[in-house]
Amino acid sequence: MHHPDAVLALLDLAPSGRVDAVRLVDPDAPALHALDLAATRGDGVFETISIGRGHPQALRPHLTRLASSAAMLDLPAPDLDGWREVVQRVADALGGHEEAWVKIVLSRGVDGGDRPTGWAWGEPSADFSVARTEGIRVALLDRGYRSDVARTSPWLLAGAKTLSYATNMAARREAVRRGADDALFVSTDGLVLEGPTANLVVRLDGVLATPRTDVGILPGTTQADLFRWAAGQGIPTRLASISPQDLQRADAAWMVSSVRHAAPVRAIDDRAVPVDAELSAAMNAYLSGRTE
Amino acid sequence: MHHPDAVLALLDLAPSGRVDAVRLVDPDAPALHALDLAATRGDGVFETISIGRGHPQALRPHLTRLASSAAMLDLPAPDLDGWREVVQRVADALGGHEEAWVKIVLSRGVDGGDRPTGWAWGEPSADFSVARTEGIRVALLDRGYRSDVARTSPWLLAGAKTLSYATNMAARREAVRRGADDALFVSTDGLVLEGPTANLVVRLDGVLATPRTDVGILPGTTQADLFRWAAGQGIPTRLASISPQDLQRADAAWMVSSVRHAAPVRAIDDRAVPVDAELSAAMNAYLSGRTE
Numbered sequence: 150m151h152h153p154d155a156v157l158a159l160l161d162l163a164p165s166g167r168v169d170a171v172r173l174v175d176p177d178a179p180a181l182h183a184l185d186l187a188a189t190r191g192d193g194v195f196e197t198i199s200i201g202r203g204h205p206q207a208l209r210p211h212l213t214r215l216a217s218s219a220a221m222l223d224l225p226a227p228d229l230d231g232w233r234e235v236v237q238r239v240a241d242a243l244g245g246h247e248e249a250w251v252k253i254v255l256s257r258g259v260d261g262g263d264r265p266t267g268w269a270w271g272e273p274s275a276d277f278s279v280a281r282t283e284g285i286r287v288a289l290l291d292r293g294y295r296s297d298v299a300r301t302s303p304w305l306l307a308g309a310k311t312l313s314y315a316t317n318m319a320a321r322r323e324a325v326r327r328g329a330d331d332a333l334f335v336s337t338d339g340l341v342l343e344g345p346t347a348n349l350v351v352r353l354d355g356v357l358a359t360p361r362t363d364v365g366i367l368p369g370t371t372q373a374d375l376f377r378w379a380a381g382q383g384i385p386t387r388l389a390s391i392s393p394q395d396l397q398r399a400d401a402a403w404m405v406s407s408v409r410h411a412a413p414v415r416a417i418d419d420r421a422v423p424v425d426a427e428l429s430a431a432m433n434a435y436l437s438g439r440t441e
Numbered sequence: 442m443h444h445p446d447a448v449l450a451l452l453d454l455a456p457s458g459r460v461d462a463v464r465l466v467d468p469d470a471p472a473l474h475a476l477d478l479a480a481t482r483g484d485g486v487f488e489t490i491s492i493g494r495g496h497p498q499a500l501r502p503h504l505t506r507l508a509s510s511a512a513m514l515d516l517p518a519p520d521l522d523g524w525r526e527v528v529q530r531v532a533d534a535l536g537g538h539e540e541a542w543v544k545i546v547l548s549r550g551v552d553g554g555d556r557p558t559g560w561a562w563g564e565p566s567a568d569f570s571v572a573r574t575e576g577i578r579v580a581l582l583d584r585g586y587r588s589d590v591a592r593t594s595p596w597l598l599a600g601a602k603t604l605s606y607a608t609n610m611a612a613r614r615e616a617v618r619r620g621a622d623d624a625l626f627v628s629t630d631g632l633v634l635e636g637p638t639a640n641l642v643v644r645l646d647g648v649l650a651t652p653r654t655d656v657g658i659l660p661g662t663t664q665a666d667l668f669r670w671a672a673g674q675g676i677p678t679r680l681a682s683i684s685p686q687d688l689q690r691a692d693a694a695w696m697v698s699s700v701r702h703a704a705p706v707r708a709i710d711d712r713a714v715p716v717d718a719e720l721s722a723a724m725n726a727y728l729s730g731r732t733e
């Protein structure tokens with residue numbers, strides 16, 4: 150079911166969000182109340198952080214984004230120092246593994262209660278070498294929203310990393326039905342957005358481009374990390390409005406995320422996309438913490 | 442936190458969805474695994490069923506809708522006979538209460554596992570007499586989707602009752618910020634849809650009307666029940682395409698749902714709507730099982 154080295158930390162949170170205590174518990178024991186709003190309403194936020202030999206990657210941006218998501222959901226502001234310690238504790242426990250990950254979850258708590266629920270689950274990563282080297286196929290799917298939805302309708306929580314991912318999971322199943330490995334969302338007004346659990350990076354005219362974050366998507370922590378690295382390598386980067394037509398002239402593309410890292414895209418719907426094996430390997434060496 | 446008579450039933454489900462066993466457990470003990478996809482992805486479906494003196498209301502339509510939601514999420518088909526027994530067992534335990542409710546949840550299960558998770562939570566209802574007699578204020582909020590989204594983009598799961606309700610909860614908070622009690626969604630192409638946890642019924646020209654179900658909304662079990670009752674009372678009913686402009690000439694409106702029953706709407710945004718106290722009382726007497 151899960152890796153034998155899996156780690157589960159349960160947090161005792163004050164109504165303010167303050168981390169009062171942390172307990173490492175048996176990962177197989179039931180941990181959540183049946184009325185926890187995480188389970189009954191998907192009403193909470195999360196982050197998944199990569200761990201390279203005990204070192205959490207891009208921890209500060211992940212915690213910043215957790216706080217941003219929590220604010221969008223009117224949750225208590227997460228106690229970032231407390232959460233940082235929890236992540237490090239899980240990372241320490243998994244320090245013997247080349248690659249691992251930890252998911253941190255902050256929910257609104259048990260329905261009718263006065264305090265949020267928090268937990269952290271960590272385990273060694275699966276082997277993503279096929280996705281990272283051979284690449285993945287993606288299917289373009291309508292996200293149903295206009296690209297300005299975060300501004301016009303903030304209650305739709307576009308740009309918050311919530312636990313309500315049923316549509317993301319359904320989109321991925323639809324992509325698989327279409328013979329692809331992952332989905333890539335497009336807004337109703339024709340802008341490429343993001344995947345269900347990954348950001349898009351495309352190479353257009355020698356520039357690494359990713360969709361602007363004001364189109365109702367999550368700002369990518371891995372994408373940002375990658376762009377800093379690229380800049381250091383002399384590869385130009387930019388945020389851009391990207392249409393499905395733009396994708397047709399991309400000479401390389403990647404879906405980037407915290408755990409799978411940079412998966413080169415080898416097809417978008419029926420169109421093959423070249424895989425830049427050398428650049429993909431360099432990206433993944435960096436993201437895995439094997440190079441600086 | 443919850444009523445002392447609360448009841449929690451945990452189901453042992455086979456990979457096929459078959460109910461193998463049911464255990465009544467301590468409602469306060471942790472019940473769910475930290476990797477349950479209900480809690481990490483909002484990846485499951487639910488129903489909330491009203492119980493009047495031990496009698497589950499409209500049980501068959503609720504179970505039918507559970508099966509429909511499960512199919513939209515590619516979940517194993519729920520074992521409806523098994524679930525019916527679970528609901529009746531919880532209802533029996535709550536039979537001493539005038540009004541109670543039970544929420545049944547079917548999730549995709551623990552991530553990486555091969556079987557769904559199921560549970561049922563029941564407890565006596567809160568007192569909704571103020572909402573049922575004085576009425577509620579609703580705020581119109583953009584749902585962000587076109588009304589044809591269920592047909593064009595089924596992966597968005599419009600019309601499935603999923604656990605991914607973070608936006609529904611956020612919409613209700615936004616309604617409260619606007620001085621209202623509940624939200625009422627409108628499609629981007631100008632059709633009135635549903636509330637976060639309730640269906641709309643309006644009286645237009647002497648006819649009780651509710652939005653057509655092909656606009657990406659949940660078919661309302663309580664609304665359907667109410668329309669059958671209304672027909673028996675000689676009150677005409679119909680499904681209709683309803684615009685915000687139509688709401689302005691409604692001479693009565695209700696938000697109807699399984700537990701709160703029929704809450705008359707006394708204002709939509711800034712416009713007052715007349716409350717038909719007599720008809721509201723008759724509706725709620727019927728929905729509470731106090732009349733046939």
